[in-house]
Amino acid sequence: MHVCAGCSCLCDDIEVEIRDGSVSKVYNACRRGAGIFLNTGSSRAEPKIDGDNADFEKAVKGAQEIIQSSDSLVIYGLDTVTLEAQELAIKLAEKKEAYIDDNSTFCLGDFVEMILRKDIPSTTLEEVKNNAYVIFYWGTDPYHSLSRHLSRYTYYPRGGKRQRGYEEDRFLVVLDVRKTHTAKLAKKNARFLKVDSDEEVMRGFIDALEGRSPKVFQKDIPRILKEMEKGGFNVIFGGLGLKYGLKGDYSILKEMIRKMNERSEVYFIPAGCHPNMRGFNELLFEKTGYVNKYSFKDQTSSDEFAFHRLLEDGKVDAALIIGSDPLNSLPLQYARKLADINTVVVDPRETFTGKIAKVVLPSSIAGIEGGGTMIGADGTRIRLKPVFEREINDEYVLKRLLEVI
């Protein structure tokens, strides 16, 4: 049994068959997870300096020099690497008084921060499987982003107090701006609410809880609240749609969850995609009290220190990108600036960013070639069980980079 580090579910029941030193068959993984296992050997990164293939040692030296000579370094990425590697990256940022940021700035970092600060109650997926009755998917389409989420952890499996299956022992509520694939599953004992404004719906829930008639979904909201009281243990999975729908003001979400909790237990779990995003958030929170966009020079976190803002303002002279491809995922107006500064890329695969980087260092694919620990979106620590062993992994590369500082 192996662990798939493809998304934040971190499914630990993956079986593989190996033939001629590569994975030939994958069982129990979804399409996305299986793709990572089956394509272990394809488009792998080679050590490079200025776009030309180079010796690994020379490339490490090149990267060391860039980091050593940098006055204003930013470390970015880190969501697909293990906790151990993240710890080293944070150490490196601290020693260099650098900026450090990850994808959670524009992903679900805000939700993780609220959970870590205990503003909203959270629980684990194991508890959800054993107890949850009403399950909300708010602004997320797990059928595509976290394929096995419903079948492995939440709606469909039987467990603990919920032994009678989804038709009787679960109540699914999907809230989204369009009828997504997940929304299609909301049939019997379920509701799909087509949302125009998240705030309006939350206000509706609060109104209903305070005894007033909600302005939207007058029939559905009271029914859902009744079901929630019946179930006793309910959970809300919030996705990017919820984050951007609320436009940065989470007071109404907190108020709604607090009010709901007066009637029955309601928990919140972020439904994000990056396998170890929460791991990075937790590590940085433990060390500094902030979850992302942190400057060790200023000892604080601010929107100005977000990776794209640093690039836009030209505040950095070097970037260390670990396990991420900003040229692919960020708007080009910010990402193209990586070509003007000294960029070092550490990644197991060839990336667009790697093509414009000064130095590329190969590493190993977490979960397949490299062991370690990751934290899923619900805060559970999971130990990876790699299929192969590879000496050069993120940890090794970061240790080498730390040598010179």
Next chain:
Amino acid sequence: MPITPMEVYKLLPKTNCKKCGEQTCMAFAFKVINREKQIEECTPLFQEEKYTRQKEKLLELLEPLKEATETGLIVDEEKCTGCANCIVVCPVHASEDPYGSGSGFGPKMEDPIYRLEDGVLRIINVKKCRRYGKNRILCVACRENCPSDAISFLEG
């Protein structure tokens, strides 16, 4: 796409000649879809020239029958994302493998009906399906919970 008995009936000779052993052409159409009879057993259709065009159309219509398993189940791997909803909701899996696929994990039983292989759904052992055999139940739990319509049944 599911095939209905009416579609098959429309293309049969509709003479109720009973040469196939059935009382009516409609009864024969039902049995063809359930794979209890072969279309070749309708001898007038193949022997008489006036039915040539009908025969060609009918053979084209029945083409998916060859791909379908004994229960009429068709899985379109192109559409499947490997969410495993079908594996977990399957009542047979739940009763025979409660701590494996019944609890959301990959199947732990010997030969499950379904299994995820290389990220998509594969049919392993259709004989365990409730739709198999004579006293079958027309269960559609897996199809109902497939949002991308990767699972379909011939009968609809």
